[in-house]
Amino acid sequence: MPPRRGQPLPAAEAAADTDAHQWDDDQLDDDQLDDDQWDDEDADEWDDDAAPVRRRDPLWQRLARGAGELLVTAGLIVLLFVVYEVYVTDWINGRQQSQLSDQIHDQWADTPSTPVGAEVEPAVGQPLAVLHIPRLGADWSRVVLEGTAEDELSQGPGHYIGTAMPGQLGNLALAGHRVGKGSPFLDADQLLPGDPIVVETAGAWYVYRVLGDADTGDYGTDPSGVPGQLIVTPSDVSVIAPTPGGTEATQAFLTLTTCHPKYSARQRLIVHAVLQGAGISKADEPDGPPELKG
Numbered sequence: 560m561p562p563r564r565g566q567p568l569p570a571a572e573a574a575a576d577t578d579a580h581q582w583d584d585d586q587l588d589d590d591q592l593d594d595d596q597w598d599d600e601d602a603d604e605w606d607d608d609a610a611p612v613r614r615r616d617p618l619w620q621r622l623a624r625g626a627g628e629l630l631v632t633a634g635l636i637v638l639l640f641v642v643y644e645v646y647v648t649d650w651i652n653g654r655q656q657s658q659l660s661d662q663i664h665d666q667w668a669d670t671p672s673t674p675v676g677a678e679v680e681p682a683v684g685q686p687l688a689v690l691h692i693p694r695l696g697a698d699w700s701r702v703v704l705e706g707t708a709e710d711e712l713s714q715g716p717g718h719y720i721g722t723a724m725p726g727q728l729g730n731l732a733l734a735g736h737r738v739g740k741g742s743p744f745l746d747a748d749q750l751l752p753g754d755p756i757v758v759e760t761a762g763a764w765y766v767y768r769v770l771g772d773a774d775t776g777d778y779g780t781d782p783s784g785v786p787g788q789l790i791v792t793p794s795d796v797s798v799i800a801p802t803p804g805g806t807e808a809t810q811a812f813l814t815l816t817t818c819h820p821k822y823s824a825r826q827r828l829i830v831h832a833v834l835q836g837a838g839i840s841k842a843d844e845p846d847g848p849p850e851l852k853g
Contacts, residue, residue, distance in 0.1 A: 590654070602839050616635060623663075626697045631716070648739045648740050649669060651718075653741065655714045656701060656714070656715055657723075659714065661701040667761040672761055672841065673762045673763070674840055675726060675839075676747055676752045680718075684705060684706055684711060686703070686705075687704060687705050688758050688759060689703065689759040690756070691759060692748055692754075692756050692757075694749060694755075695746055695747075695749070701735070702714075703718055703719070704716070707734045712740060713736075716733045716735035716744070717733040717734050718731075719734065722799055724765075725760050725765045726758075726760075727811060728801075729801045729811065730801050730802065730803060730812040731758070731767075732798075732813075733816070736817065736821075737828070738821055738822055739819070745821070748788070750769050752776060755767070762842075763838040764838065764847055764851075766834070766839070767831065768811040768812075769787045769830060770783070770786065770831050784804070787828050787831055788828070789831075791826065791829055793824070793826070799814055812828070812833055813831070813832040814832075
């Protein structure tokens with residue numbers, strides 16, 4: 560007979576109920592322990608399968624990857640250097656040439672005019688003349704400095720010390736960069752036989768013409784035997800001799816020297832010209848000879 564509500568259970572039934580609860584709790588704890596133990600072991604096994612330890616690449620692959628990165632870096636450095644040499648130095652040189660032009664014209668304005676053919680060699684690094692080459696542009700002009708060291712050539716064309724002065728017997732020899740530092744002689748290879756090269760000094764204009772046959776374009780037909788254009792090695796200094804390729808001065812020559820080919824200093828491009836007539840006084844032609852007006 561079931562006990563009434565509120566009556567205590569008999570002792571035997573209470574004991575049995577207590578044992579049942581105790582068994583359930585113990586069984587629950589054991590089951591929970593087994594579940595936890597299984598979960599930990601299974602998780603360890605799952606982690607090992609899902610996330611294996613990454614193996615290192617072979618040595619040759621790591622070396623190849625490092626070499627590739629070095630090559631890319633070196634390429635970028637070379638590219639930046641080329642941009643600096645070709646564009647940045649040209650911009651800097653443009654500013655320097657503008658200042659030199661102001662300097663030499665102010666200097667000429669403050670000193671008496673030098674008679675035609677009586678030019679005096681200035682100190683190294685000082686402006687000597689202004690070079691005009693119509694073939695390279697209607698307004699193409701560069702201030703020429705005395706000396707051919709990098710200090711001078713970084714600013715513009717330089718005059719080989721000891722060679723003839725403008726308009727004088729011998730060889731007026733000038734050097735200039737082909738690429739960078741203003742690139743004054745970048746297109747010197749485009750000069751043709753008969754093309755004028757005008758040298759301006761304090762009191763005169765001197766017109767030289769590239770040697771060769773203007774009708775045929777042949778550079779090697781001048782009676783002097785001096786070609787209008789040629790390629791030589793950097794060690795060939797005979798091109799700036801008083802008579803190019805010779806010894807004694809026989810005429811008034813002008814020689815331009817620059818690197819060849821473009822972007823290389825392996826050889827030298829040479830352009831030879833000869834003085835046409837006598838110099839023209841600035842008193843007679845203040846704006847320059849006809850060769851600059853055409």
